[in-house]
Amino acid sequence: MDAQQLLQLLQATLDANPNTRLQAELHLAQASRSSETALGLARLATDQQVEVPWRQAASFALKKYVKEYWSPFFASFKGPEATSPEIKEQVRQILYGGLTDPIRKIRLACANIVSLVAQPDWPEDWPTLLDQLLALVRSPSIDAVEGGMRALNDFVSITLTEDQLLPVAQDMLPTLLAILGAPETYGPSTRARVVLIFRQCVMTLFTVKDEHPAAVKAAVGQILPVWLNAFKQLLSSDPAAEMQAAGSCECFAVRTAVIQALEVVLNSFPSTLKATLPDYLAIASAHLEALLPVYEAACLSSSSDFSLPSASTGEEDSDVSTDLGTLVASIIDFVAQAGRRKAVRAVLTDGRGPSATLVEFCLKAIDFAKMTTDDEENWASDPNAFVADEDDEMLTAYNVRSAALDLVIAFVETLGDSAYRALQAAFERTARRAEQQKAAGDEDWWKGYDSALAVVGAVAEDLIEHVQECQEEAKSPAFALEPVFQGVVMTYLTANDVPFLQGRAFVFASQFSELLPTQLAKQYLDAAISVLDSADASVPVKVSAVRALTNFFRHLKENVDPSQAATALAKLLPLLPETSENTLVLVLDAIQSLLRVGGPSIDAATCSALIRIVLQTWFEKPEDPLLGSSISDIFAALSACASPVVESALLNEALPALVSTMAEGRSDPNSIRAAAALDICSRIFSRFPTPLPPRSFERVAAVLFDLLATTEDRDVTQTGLDVVTTVIRKDVSQLLEWRSSSGESGLDLVLAVVARLLEPSESESGGLFVGDLVIHLVRKAGTAIGPVLPGLLRAFVTRLATAETAMFSQSLILPFAYLLHQQPDTVLSLLENLTVPGPAGQPPQPALAVLLSHWCDYANDFQGYWNQKVFSVAMAQLYSLAAERPALQQVQVKGDMLLTEANTNKIMTRARARANPDQFPPIPFPAKALKLLLHDAQTAAQTSGGEKGVPDDAVSDDEDDEWADEGAEFTAGNEKDLDFLSDMLAGGGLSKYMTSDDDEDDDVDEQDLHDDPIWQLDLHEHLKSFFRHAYETDRTSFRQLAETYLNEEEKGVLTHLLQSA
Template sequence: MYVRPSDDRINFYQDSDGDVVGFEYLLFAQFEFVGLSVRKKAAKSLFKDNDGKSSFLKQLTWIAVSYMQMTEEQVETWSSDANQYVADDDDETFNYSVRIAAIDLLQQALQALADTTQHLIEESDKARATCDKCWWKMQEACLKAIGYVSEEFISAIQDSKVNFDLHGLFEHVVFNYVTAIDIPFLQGRAIVFASQFATFLSGELAARYIAATVDAIQRIESIPAKVSSLKALQNFCRYLDTQYVAPYQSNIIEGVASLLNVTSEDSLILVLETLEFAIKINNDVTARYEHVIGPLVIDVWMKNPTDHLIVSVITDLFESLASNTAAYAAFQSRALPSLVNIINNATESAAVASAIDLITSLVKGGPSPLPTSYVEHIFPSLIHLMLVHEDRSILQNGEVCLKYFIQKDCEHISQWVDSSGKTGLDYVMQYIAKSLQPCESESACFLGELVVKLINKAGNRIVPVLPDLLKAAATRLEGAKTATFIQSLVMIFAHLILSQLSTVVDFLNTLDINGRNGLEFLLNIWLENHESFQGYYSIKVSSIALSKLFLSGDPRIQSIQVKGDLIVTDSSNPDQYTYISSNVKIIKLLISDYQNSSDSDLCDEWEDVEEPSPFAPAEDYVVLSEYLNNKGTEIDLDDDPDVKDDPVYLTNLRDYLTDFFCHCAIQNENNFVHLCSELNEEEQQKLRSLQGRITAKTSPSVSSKKRILNGRNNSSASNIQLMNSSTILDQGSTSNSWDFRPYWNGQVVEWSQKLWLPIVTDSASDEHKLFSDILEINTNSHIGPS
């Protein structure tokens, strides 16, 4: 191994891209190559001796850990620059170095790492005895290496796959370094190391380490120790029961709060994240410190209103403080004046959008109804801003904020009147109408959620304008181009179909969208875009609504022709598609949804792969991509209590679709078996895969379960049913007006219940052969109670 003296100067070179090319880049390549080789089954024999032992691996890990030692340049930089230390020492850092490359390699050889660590710690102790001033670097590197793989290490020890005296390491080595003030990097590493193994520590030992960590953050001045203490406190709060950290909450808040005004950039984010952990320990203690926390958090935001990373953490802090009932009144009174001032006066769109986001946190966390000032003062400022602004972020954040205003205090909004006589609901409808104009941009991707919330909460108050609103939404779809905007508008109708299928179908059938039938127009767009819909809840709503359309048996739906499969040709002409009935298309889409919902459950059943991809799985990138494309709506929906209470949200989509296909096949619902003959071979094979999922069971409550598939489960968070009074349960009335009323058609049924129905079949025709191996249909057989 090459060790460069601190005074030795090395000439570095740059490649054609301007990147520095030097000795460490050669090490990058070597470590990466060896790391990939260790994973290869064919190369495993290269890393073991004839007797099955791994002396080569031990030597390899010794070299890797040795290269993990801090350089003098790193010591100098990190001692004076907290931001650089935070960035470089993060487990997910983008600042790649030999130190990080070595850690990546060491993950492949835990037992060799354990053996090497014990040996290197002993060697380091000998170096210490000889007064080697750099003796601590090797021990710091050892703790860094093991701490990085702490979860795997604990699991391997518990499964007896790795032999290592972890208890002895904590008792006799680590705790001594936690108080080693004269060696700040080793002290900091020991503190972080202890927190990484928090779940492994005994209660008594954990308490000792927490106390030492809190003491370090309050009294020690060195940057490495403070940064490490902040990281350690996050781990202790994350992994340990609150009983261990609760006694220190006041000290943690005081220590962390004292750093807010003296940190910036990466280190400021670390401080804010630690504060967020601290205020969640005990709400009453947090409330007592609101006078300290509140001003500091608001001040940090006022100084950094356009820094997306800092604002993201500040938003989380706002949500935590707003959800704390003991601290809410004082905190919202302190925060609102600054936020409203930004909305009314700021010229920078990013700052205004950020202020709206923080107000949303206060509205979400507030009581229902909201304090009077929200509707009387904040709502008018917000809605007037949205009516005149065109900025994408302002409109999107504003729509989410309006949605929660309506959820929390729709009654007050409907009663509020300005000097011109317009009510709050008038202004909300004005904004929706503006956003649905063909000339408007498609930045309002949360508009559908706002409309659905308005329908659920406003009830009869919007009856006079509801048909025009739905017509405008359907018409706006004609020129819609972005997937998120299309989804937002389609979801309005999908939600209504779940409870008012026949009324919505009747209404759409009467619409004329520039010469096209409204029902045909909507179905074509919906079915063409369903597969691109995003979000756990939205996909369920769309899938279940489509299943209801199929089960309705409405001939108007069955007669509609939509795009089918792509016609594959050698021609360079534009893509051409087959045209199929809407019912066939619905079956195709629901088969795909079933497969997608099954993949997440079945992924663990695949055989173990010897050569895992070096790339992170695709789902790790979803959040970032959704945010970049303004598709991150599902996070917000999951926080909506109305959504969480919705039976659709609680539905297991795979089970629902299993029951749907079972019912359709056995009943031959709407000529289902014949329609399946129009599926391609892959889709038919997917249907056959349902065989293992379908088991006939009896149920004492057939009628209540049957209501679900027949579209008569009318439960919703708001208990409101939209109906056309000339056709739906309005005896004595012949008007054709929209009406809202509570309507419970018998027992409320959970969507997740199975749908085993009494069935009698006449024969097993050729068309039924597709399902004979799945359902084992026999003449005069039945499922359910006799």
């Protein structure tokens, strides 16, 4: 099909007649099966005699063709055969010509397709591509330069081998640097594109630095200093003056790209910036100082009529930003990253406290965090927008305000007391300035107070901890909150004429409520409650009051009077039908927070009304996941209430309503309402007490088993199994005693579900939680499940033979591990006398070999604190049993990967992986068991205490160690490193990071596992004893296995385990 025929087809695809459009689309799809179509579309797209819209349509069609018919490389390839090499060569050259097209849209379209084609074709089929693109970049034609750079930008993102990467960077970057330094020839957009390509090269170098440290270090030393020097020169001028002189914001494009590139360099190769980082910090400060008046006039002032000049070009470049806000946010982000580095510590602090520079940065953070006029207008009338933009948990857009808050957070996390003192000074200066503006009649005077409170509120958690520590030590905190409350919060809490500041006062008070005197905190709480139904309160104030209530109830907890909780609930409930989207979720979150405190004291009528209104709210939009999550949280909070009134309402009102909705799944397997109702039901049972309320399971059992028996939805299956597992763990007798209308027991139906999910035809995702269910069934109903246990284990190991994923394998292996610990002889006898069908085309396999090979293959991927202990204890037991059971010694499993020239110190591309698949020589199971148990011993040591010699407040700097070899602490023969390892193995590690003080949000009550002996077992000590005993008794030829099969690293770990035992 020639170009003219294709043009007619493309025109017909946009015809007003739907039949004509459909026919044209079908003909175009049929034509795409011919390689000639690619050639026709390429010619059409680059034909300057054709109107631009049809050239764009041809480009779009060609891009679609490339993805579907060019090469099997693409996941969307339809085939059956790829485009012929002869046609490909012609299309590539036509597209290359299109990179110089005078129409920018066509250049960009061709560049996009060139980069797409390059993925499968370069370098083998298009070896000249790089040289061709560099030739364009060096061309005197501005069009050719831009087209070549757009293609280059995507080109450097293609996965490069180590042989290609460095020559590409060394050939390309000098040419690009020359363009960057020629503003009289090239426009800001083109020069910004140069910086984007440089940034991508830095990112690519960083990804391969571990594989090729010497080569990358040499390249970085050669390339980065020249570019960093150029960046410093580019940033030396005043950005506001440059904008004014140019009469356009387009000049911001280069600065934004440079700042963002500097941040990438800082995070990738920080040592290259170590000496000059203070200079760049000063440049950033000067930029913020110069841009603040422009930002205030354009974005903050309600009285200013100044507007930013538009970019001089009429065409958008999605990758190059000329936006003032983006430039400011990028500078602030860079300062936040730089502020964490030791290289600028002396700039930000003077040894005794904050420097003037740090105070100025905090002041600039407050200034730039002010509410913009656009925000003010949108938030005043749209509560959902106000919630989405201001709520930390719902923040959807990153902007100048959020960047400013993050800057202060970074200072506080890194500099501690100095940051607090700087923030105090900045707050006081802002307050004085606000009062001066107020006295002068400036209508925006309140914005300084609002942003100052927002900035301090952003570090509330850290500041509260700081104040509490100072109280314990009887010293004054670095930031004094009392003057803020007395001088600002108390003053503006009732200021109806400045609603945003009034609302901010409520939120601020709630953020620090746990530091307030109890009586004062209750007064603030009453004030927030009274606003909810006030006719005088505006939207921002009411929304802020709801946010404040959430914080008050979270922080005050038992200090809240039940009457306050009841009053707040009575005023929040009527808001549910009146709100939507983000605001509705905010109200629901406030109710959930309230229930944690006041739930046990609410009366029957209020509880019934709450359940009814919340379910009505949910029924209106069951497909909304955010809304469903919040409503589930409310029911979980109700379930956790120690109240007979609440329990009765849940059993007699909530569960029947939910079961009725779940029943819709019987006739409509895809019912969203049924799935959502099941989710809520699962949350209710997860927070019910142990044992469960009497007859609670019987209210949901029938419909639950119906859904599990018929659903194809994996999420519904998982949630249903969660409910059953929770019932087993909390009150298994309710499951065992329940009977269906046809007389089947709950246990029978559970086993039927398990059997269905273990069918080879079923997806592995559906059976991920079967093992968890069965393990708890064994733990809680061992006698009842005894007669069917052998058959169940046979089904598990049979399915394990064809399992392909670690998670599914863990689910199937876990019951064996637990039972091997409890009944080793019984389980091993079963496995030793059983064979199972192998994967398609393979002979039957011994069940014991299937279990042990899958266990060993995936052992290091197993997850779960209790699960991992079960696996380790059982593995140690199996090793010990191998001395008397030859079958265990005879099983061969995968050993360590065989290192070859093909897979050592090379990036494994897809082609290399196919040509050189990894090899794992087989070793006896007992040898593999030792390897895995040594790994478990290391992990147990790391999670049992703190590492010695590493201060808790250490700040990672990475300025001198980006080339350091990782894992050196395990190198055998290095005594210093082994001493450190010995310290870890003797106790210490990461346990302080593995626990949380806030367990009240956990969905599943883990107490039944906490009481299990394996949970309470000190695994580190257990494994030390195991290795000591195995060594002393030479159990299962321990010493020979260790000498033969352990590598040097493992031998070093073993030595220190034995020495510390």
